[in-house]
Amino acid sequence: MGQSKITEMKRVAVCVIMSLVAACGANGELSGSGTPSRSAAAPHEPPSARPSLGEQLGRDGTTKTPVPAQTSRSAGRWKVVYRQKGDDREQVFQSVMFTDVAAVGEDRAWAVGERAYSTAGHEPLLAEWDGRRWRKVMDALPKEVRMCHLTRVDASDPGNVWVIAHDPEGGEDGLLHFDGQRWSHTPGMRQEEVLALPGGRAWTFGRKARYFDGSRWTDHPIPINVQAAQALSPESIWAVGEVSTPCGRGTCGVPAAAYFDGRSWRRTPLSVAESAVSFDTTLKAVLAVDGDKVWAAGGFTTPDGAFRPVLYQWNGGSWQAVNVSGGQITGLARDSRGALWAATTRWTPEGPDGYRLLTRGDGPWRSVRPPGPITAVTQTAGGTLLWGVGGDTIVRYMT
Structure with missing residues (x-):
């Protein structure tokens, strides 16, 4: 082969290599279009310069400044980012279950649940997101909850995090609080939901409501049994759940909602389908966007064991x-595009196929199969980052 031919082949090879390098993103992954991959793209901007009230408020209802979204190849889809393994060192079967998640920004979030052993006994499950990774933080918990199941979590800021702890073995239930430095335990509070407010304040709910003003707890009458709550402000709070009503020879659960105006709680009427009245029905999730748009969701169980959904929207007056x-709705969130996301369970789940996500933007509802079981969802300020938990996984959605 002539020298000129060899030289030409070398020149072509160098050109090819340089083209490939130019087509790679910051993480070294090849982009089919020859442009930087999505992980190297500019940060996502909110849809408007002035977000709506619902986009400025977190789950707790406090005003937060929207933070530019992290960018990722997984933007626009759900992705498993953490999986909690069981511990079989002693050959004891252990199940892991995340039950709730709360976030106060792109760089702080908490997920709670339990690890249950086949020989009886429970351990709490607490994980924290620091902006880079999820890690377990159970060693920081008080000894009083070392055998408890952590069921609900909410936070208004990194120094005001609240968690409900149940003891399934007949011990004492309680409430955990994180002040930014350490976790403390308040015993004797059997509640189902907790809502964090600015200034170290909080509400807890169950068959009664209790309010913490930063120094002491006071009881408040509430007309429903609360399963979920969300605040637009400390003087504008929605709570949903159920009430008992006569049904045949006993009672049935009927979905119900209540509103706090800064002075007292009052029930707001809901229409209920006859099919839902025939079985125990409850609302398990609420999402308050603004005073004229609130979503409440839940479901009921059919005689054959399947789950069915109920969904309501508040229009400012009714x-x-x-x-x-689909299945029973257990969680609600809203992304930066304004799309509603609902976590659903179709029947008593024995695998990931029992779970679906329902979503709707400007068009019809769509069903999305998540990469792992999701039973609870929450959004960060602006909705640019959504977290979902269920089973042994934590999943993320970025817009």
């Missing part, structure tokens, strides 16, 4: 039933 098919 609740309207929304027709939706």
Whole structure:
């Protein structure tokens, strides 16, 4: 082969290599279009310069400044980012279950749940997101909850995090609080939901409501049994759940909602389908966008063991039933595009196929199969980052 031919082949090879390098993103992954991969793209901007009230408020209802989204190849889809393994060092079967998640920004979030052993006994499960990774923080918990199941979590800021702890073995239930430095334990509070407010304040709910003003707890009458709550402000709070009503020879659960105006709680009427009245029905999730748009969701169980959804929307003056098919709704969140996300369970789950996500933006409802089981969801300020938990996994969605 002539020298000129060899030289030409070398020149072509160098050109090819340089083209490939130019087509790679910051993480070294090849982009089919020859442009930087999505992980190297400019930060996502909110849809408007002035976000709506619902986009400025976190789950707790406090005002937060929207933070530019982290960028990732997984933007626009759900992705498993953490999986909690069981501990079989002693050959004891152990199940892991995340039950709730709360976030106060792009760089701080908490997920709670339990690890249950086949020989009886429970351990709390607490993980924290620091902006880079999820890590277990159970060693920081008080000894009083070392055998408890952590069921609910909420936070108004990194120095005001609240967690409900149940003891399934007949011990004492309690409430955990993180002040930014250490966790403390308040015993004797059997509640189902907790809501964090600015200034170290909080509400807890169950068959009664209790308010913490930063120094002491006071009881407040509430007309429903609360399963979920969300605040637009400390003087504008929605709570949903159920009430008992006569049903045949006993009682049935009927979905119910209540509103706090800064002075007292009052029930707001809901229309209920006859099919739902026939079985125990409850609302398990609420999402308050603003004073004229609030979503409440839950479901009921059919005689054959399947789960069915119920969904309502508040229009500023009344609740309207929304027709939706699928499974029982256990979590609600809203992303930066304004799309609603609902975590659903179709039947008593024995695997990931029992879970679906329902979503709707400007068009019809869509069903999305998540990469892992999701039973609870939450969004960060602006909705640019959504977290979901269920089973042994934590999943993330970025817009």
